[in-house]
Amino acid sequence: MIRLDTSEDGFEAGFxxxxxxxxxxTARVDGAVAEIIAQVRRSGDSALLELTARFxxxxxxxxxxxxxxxxxxxxxxxxxxxxxxxxxxHAATRIExxxxxxxxxxxxxxxxxxxxxxxxxxxxxxxxxxxxxxxxAYPSSVLMxxxxxxxxxxxxxxxxxxxxxxxxxPLVLAAARRAGVxxxxxxxxxQAIAALAWGTAxxxxxxxxxxxxxxxxxxxxxxxxxxxxxxxxxxxSEVVVIADRWQDPARVAMDLLAQAEHDESAQxxxxxxxxxLAGAVERAVQDALQTLPRAAIAGESWARNxxxxxxxxxxxxxxxxxxxxxxxxxxLVEEPRALFARIRHAGAAFLGGFxxxxxxxxxxxxxxxxxxxxxxxxASGLSxxxxxxxxxxxxxxxxxxxxxGPDAVLLAEAEGLGAHAQSIAMRLGR
Amino acid sequence: MIRLDTSEDGFEAGFxxxxxxxxxxTARVDGAVAEIIAQVRRSGDSALLELTARFxxxxxxxxxxxxxxxxxxxxxxxxxxxxxxxxxxHAATRIExxxxxxxxxxxxxxxxxxxxxxxxxxxxxxxxxxxxxxxxAYPSSVLMxxxxxxxxxxxxxxxxxxxxxxxxxPLVLAAARRAGVxxxxxxxxxQAIAALAWGTAxxxxxxxxxxxxxxxxxxxxxxxxxxxxxxxxxxxSEVVVIADRWQDPARVAMDLLAQAEHDESAQxxxxxxxxxLAGAVERAVQDALQTLPRAAIAGESWARNxxxxxxxxxxxxxxxxxxxxxxxxxxLVEEPRALFARIRHAGAAFLGGFxxxxxxxxxxxxxxxxxxxxxxxxASGLSxxxxxxxxxxxxxxxxxxxxxGPDAVLLAEAEGLGAHAQSIAMRLGR
Numbered sequence: 096m097i098r099l100d101t102s103e104d105g106f107e108a109g110f111x112x113x114x115x116x117x118x119x120x121t122a123r124v125d126g127a128v129a130e131i132i133a134q135v136r137r138s139g140d141s142a143l144l145e146l147t148a149r150f151x152x153x154x155x156x157x158x159x160x161x162x163x164x165x166x167x168x169x170x171x172x173x174x175x176x177x178x179x180x181x182x183x184x185h186a187a188t189r190i191e192x193x194x195x196x197x198x199x200x201x202x203x204x205x206x207x208x209x210x211x212x213x214x215x216x217x218x219x220x221x222x223x224x225x226x227x228x229x230x231x232a233y234p235s236s237v238l239m240x241x242x243x244x245x246x247x248x249x250x251x252x253x254x255x256x257x258x259x260x261x262x263x264x265p266l267v268l269a270a271a272r273r274a275g276v277x278x279x280x281x282x283x284x285x286q287a288i289a290a291l292a293w294g295t296a297x298x299x300x301x302x303x304x305x306x307x308x309x310x311x312x313x314x315x316x317x318x319x320x321x322x323x324x325x326x327x328x329x330x331x332s333e334v335v336v337i338a339d340r341w342q343d344p345a346r347v348a349m350d351l352l353a354q355a356e357h358d359e360s361a362q363x364x365x366x367x368x369x370x371x372l373a374g375a376v377e378r379a380v381q382d383a384l385q386t387l388p389r390a391a392i393a394g395e396s397w398a399r400n401x402x403x404x405x406x407x408x409x410x411x412x413x414x415x416x417x418x419x420x421x422x423x424x425x426x427l428v429e430e431p432r433a434l435f436a437r438i439r440h441a442g443a444a445f446l447g448g449f450x451x452x453x454x455x456x457x458x459x460x461x462x463x464x465x466x467x468x469x470x471x472x473x474a475s476g477l478s479x480x481x482x483x484x485x486x487x488x489x490x491x492x493x494x495x496x497x498x499x500g501p502d503a504v505l506l507a508e509a510e511g512l513g514a515h516a517q518s519i520a521m522r523l524g525r
Numbered sequence: 526m527i528r529l530d531t532s533e534d535g536f537e538a539g540f541x542x543x544x545x546x547x548x549x550x551t552a553r554v555d556g557a558v559a560e561i562i563a564q565v566r567r568s569g570d571s572a573l574l575e576l577t578a579r580f581x582x583x584x585x586x587x588x589x590x591x592x593x594x595x596x597x598x599x600x601x602x603x604x605x606x607x608x609x610x611x612x613x614x615h616a617a618t619r620i621e622x623x624x625x626x627x628x629x630x631x632x633x634x635x636x637x638x639x640x641x642x643x644x645x646x647x648x649x650x651x652x653x654x655x656x657x658x659x660x661x662a663y664p665s666s667v668l669m670x671x672x673x674x675x676x677x678x679x680x681x682x683x684x685x686x687x688x689x690x691x692x693x694x695p696l697v698l699a700a701a702r703r704a705g706v707x708x709x710x711x712x713x714x715x716q717a718i719a720a721l722a723w724g725t726a727x728x729x730x731x732x733x734x735x736x737x738x739x740x741x742x743x744x745x746x747x748x749x750x751x752x753x754x755x756x757x758x759x760x761x762s763e764v765v766v767i768a769d770r771w772q773d774p775a776r777v778a779m780d781l782l783a784q785a786e787h788d789e790s791a792q793x794x795x796x797x798x799x800x801x802l803a804g805a806v807e808r809a810v811q812d813a814l815q816t817l818p819r820a821a822i823a824g825e826s827w828a829r830n831x832x833x834x835x836x837x838x839x840x841x842x843x844x845x846x847x848x849x850x851x852x853x854x855x856x857l858v859e860e861p862r863a864l865f866a867r868i869r870h871a872g873a874a875f876l877g878g879f880x881x882x883x884x885x886x887x888x889x890x891x892x893x894x895x896x897x898x899x900x901x902x903x904a905s906g907l908s909x910x911x912x913x914x915x916x917x918x919x920x921x922x923x924x925x926x927x928x929x930g931p932d933a934v935l936l937a938e939a940e941g942l943g944a945h946a947q948s949i950a951m952r953l954g955r
Contacts, residue, residue, distance in 0.1 A: 179939055182932035189929070193642055196632045204626045204890070212623055212890050217869055219903045233940050266939060302902040321758065324903035328751065346951060353944040388943040435918065439647055443917045449952055450921040453945035457933040460634070460642050461917035473649045473732040473754035475915040485905040487873045487891035488865060491880040499619070502612035503887040509609055509696060510663050513818040514783040515883035521776060522879055 096377075097402040100370075101411055113402055114418060118331045118360040119468065128285045128314040135289035140297050146286040151228075153261035155281070158297040163263070163279035168272050171265035180269055186458040187238050187273045193460030194246040197479045209495035214487045218248030219324070221299070222482060223291030224276065225306035226267060228257035228283055234270035235456060239463050239477065240306045241274035247482035252276050253301055255291060257283020284308075288315035292323045305481065307464070326481055330468040331360035334452055335421040335441075337412045338376070339428040340369035342448065347372070348379035350425055353453050355396035356389040362400040364419065366412040370405050377403060413437040420471040423452045442471045496522055526807075527832040530800075531841055543832055544848060548790040549760045549898065558715045558744040565719035570727050576716040581658075583691035585711070588727040593693070593709035598702050601695035610699055616888040617668050617703045623890030624676040627909045639925035644917045648678030649754070651729070652912060653721030654706065655736035656697060658687035658713055664700035665886060669893050669907065670736045671704035677912035682706050683731055685721060687713020714738075718745035722753045735911065737894070756911055760898040761790035764882055765851040765871075767842045768806070769858040770799035772878065777802070778809035780855055783883050785826035786819040792830040794849065796842040803833050843867040850901040853882045872901045926952055 099109045134142045140158035147161070148154045155161050172180065202214040224240045226232065237254070244252050254271055256263070258281045271279050280298065282290060288308075294300030303324035304316060316325040334354040338347050351363035367373050380397060384390045406412040413434055416424060420440035428434055431446035438444065442465030445452050456463045464477035491499075500519045507515035529539045564572045570588035577591070578584045585591050602610065632644040654670045656662065667684070674682050684701055686693075688711045701709050710728065712720060718738075724730030733754035734746060746755040764784040768777050781793035797803050810827060814820045836842040843864055846854060850870035858864055861876035868874065872895030875882050886893045894907035921929075930949045937945035 179935055182935040185929070185932045186936060189636070189638075192636065193634060196634045196642075197644060199629055202626045204623060206619070206622065206890070208619075210889065212626075214627060214891070214908075220869070235936060235940065321898075321900070324900070346948070349944055349948040349951060353942070353948045356942060356944045383944070383947075387947075388941070393944060431920065438916070439650070440914075441916050444919075446918060446920040447922075449923050449926040450919055451948040451952065453937060453942075453948045454921060454926070454930065454933055455917075455919055456945060457936045458929050459640065459919040459921070460636070461644070461919060466914075468751075470751070470754070471914065471916070473914055476917055478644075478915065480910070484870075484896075484901065484903055485908065486868070486871050486901070487885075487906055488876060489874075489880055489885055489889040489891060490861065490876040491884060491889070492877075493879050496879040496884070499615070499888050500884065502615045503884055505609055505612040506616060506665060506887045507883060510665065511818070512783070512786060512883075514779055514786045514813070514823060515886060517813075517817075518776070518779040518783045518881040518883045521779060522881060 255287035344375035685717035774805035
């Protein structure tokens with residue numbers, strides 16, 4: 096754990112090393128992934144059967160056995176605690192409402208020269224959602240990835256989830272049903288991404304792939320990029336908590352640990368204008384680690400990547416946070432809206448003492464798939480925009496062409512593109 | 526040149542081979558590019574001096590000599606034909622107006638449970654624009670890349686342009702001035718992308734890099750992706766022209782050749798419901814190739830990648846176009862708006878007989894940087910959205926937390942994330 100104080104010498108050097116801290120220890124698997132993709136392109140379904148047996152340790156009888164049937168989803172739903180199903184539905188309803196509010200409007204511009212110009216939004220036809228299996232099989236991720244696609248108007252949402260040993264998480268299937276997923280496939284790893292991007296006899300190809308995954312999945316997304324669209328490749332998760340002297344140290348500590356419990360490479364940073372609070376939070380973290388179920392992971396993350404920064408003021412704290420451009424930002428301060436107005440770079444912000452970040456992971460409404468590793472400087476969370484694309488259009492009358500065509504001809508000639516110039520000039524009657 | 530007719534046997538096979546045609550013959554340069562990026566990261570400015578001498582064949586005296594001074598831009602402007610400067614200004618004004626109309630609104634949602642949710646748009650701080658030098662130094666590309674950034678509110682736009690032999694295109698500098706570029710650097714290739722992404726002593730790093738380039742530039746963008754954002758990596762350009770029997774074959778032919786003259790790997794496809802027009806356009810292409818200044822390139826592109834498809838109806842033509850998902854789509858038909866309503870996938874559309882695609886390359890207003898190679902299925906043209914990012918936010922009162930917190934606790938517990946659950950539960954007073 097790193098302690099820094101902006102009023103001490105050496106702060107800049109310490110903060111710079113925090114900014115440069117490489118937490119992503121992903122192994123290079125590009126060769127192995129290229130082979131898997133080539134095998135799926137070459138052998139299609141039979142490659143999927145073989146790779147599933149090898150990596151997920153169960154042997155599907157046929158390609159049809161890779162598909163999770165509606166009856167299996169019904170059975171899974173019947174297995175789930177009704178209170179959990181209700182909670183999932185509550186979350187889904189709120190996530191849908193927020194993402195509907197994101198839907199953009201078309202642009203139409205009738206301009207003085209007599210042309211009509213526009214920009215039309217449309218949904219992608221088919222999307223693949225990857226859902227990690229095993230320990231990280233999170234129903235909340237199914238909602239967060241599939242709902243924006245459905246709200247955007249995507250008609251086909253194909254989901255792939257590995258089932259190590261053949262075992263499926265019933266709540267993941269319940270989430271898929273609730274989110275409007277069209278097809279569920281028991282396929283994991285790079286072979287799932289390859290099947291979604293290139294298609295097989297059983298699985299028609301999609302146009303875009305989204306969702307988190309391990310190093311193989313991330314590398315496979317990199318390699319199919321261009322053939323299909325991909326979402327961003329997520330690194331380890333992180334939170335910055337800006338807290339003032341009025342906060343309860345135990346709550347601040349638990350918010351830091353909620354981030355830290357994701358995995359050992361997660362990062363939790365407290366920035367406060369109160370040295371007293373800083374010390375109290377450090378002690379509260381150690382107290383909480385005595386009882387937390389995932390204390391081993393959270394403690395390791397906190398020890399390795401955690402930081403406590405004492406700043407001269409909340410304004411200075413906000414400026415430091417912008418340099419970190421965190422995935423998640425909590426503003427545990429008396430006037431969170433005023434402080435939020437100073438923030439330029441963050442994936443998602445949580446304002447005030449009754450808004451722990453975990454609320455946003457599950458139920459608040461905004462997406463929990465967010466830019467990590469300082470990429471909030473230029474990137475954004477998953478949204479309906481990831482599942483929409485734009486077509487711009489121009490409609491020119493003869494008068495409109497006469498008004499703007501001659502200058503286009505000049506520019507085309509200056510660039511040495513004669514056919515460009517002539518295609519306009521011959522319609523000007525010259 | 527490929528001829529197809531949807532009513533003939535073998536059409537599907539022929540069309541499938543058109544869809545799979547690999548026009549991108551880019552050489553693999555990943556090793557060389559990785560070395561260049563490593564050198565720039567290691568040696569900064571001095572690497573730029575050495576690489577510029579090696580690749581651009583001129584020796585900058587110092588890092589300061591890499592910067593194009595305002596006085597040099599003034600001198601370049603004085604050199605340009607005033608009519609061209611006026612045309613550039615006309616184009617810039619129209620491009621600005623269209624991109625301003627794209628600017629999205631923030632989202633604010635006060636929800637029934639008593640929470641406030643929102644999504645706030647903000648500009649990226651600093652952006653790098655790459656402009657190819659040599660034969661492809663296009664002032665129009667400067668406008669199309671820099672104006673959306675400035676309209677989005679990006680405060681620093683750094684432009685890199687190679688100057689082979691030390692030579693600069695004055696009109697490119699005039700376009701940079703008009704578009705509001707903040708800095709111009711005489712640096713090209715992978716070293717320019719590396720300098721923009723990682724920074725040197727002279728060039729502060731940017732957050733996002735945009736703009737076209739050769740194989741080295743494209744590969745460098747791939748390699749710095751993650752460190753900074755990048756725009757899409759453009760492949761060879763293409764147009765689909767849907768024309769009905771009422772069109773002038775000479776105009777249709779010139780529109781096809783305007784695309785073909787870009788380079789040998791460009792592709793022009795005519796789809797028509799009239800076999801008579803198809804034949805007449807083929808002859809008109811050959812006629813025009815007798816006199817076009819870039820006939821060698823356009824003729825090679827047409828011979829290698831061109832296609833003429835006769836369809837049974839315009840509706841069938843639209844469906845075929847959607848399978849091609851072209852970068853540019855011209856609708857040279859009597860009722861272009863009705864046909865456009867049937868189109869789902871295209872980067873940009875040009876409606877009616879007085880709207881040749883070249884108008885959009887220069888002056889119409891929408892961007893000319895568009896998704897190529899069937900990626901319009903999921904990707905969009907350059908726009909203000911490429912230079913904006915979103916921060917979502919949640920503001921919960923104690924009552925709001927009480928309304929939605931308990932279900933979030935259930936879901937967190939189901940996912941085995943105890944600190945997530947406790948961070949909410951301890952605020953519920955449980």
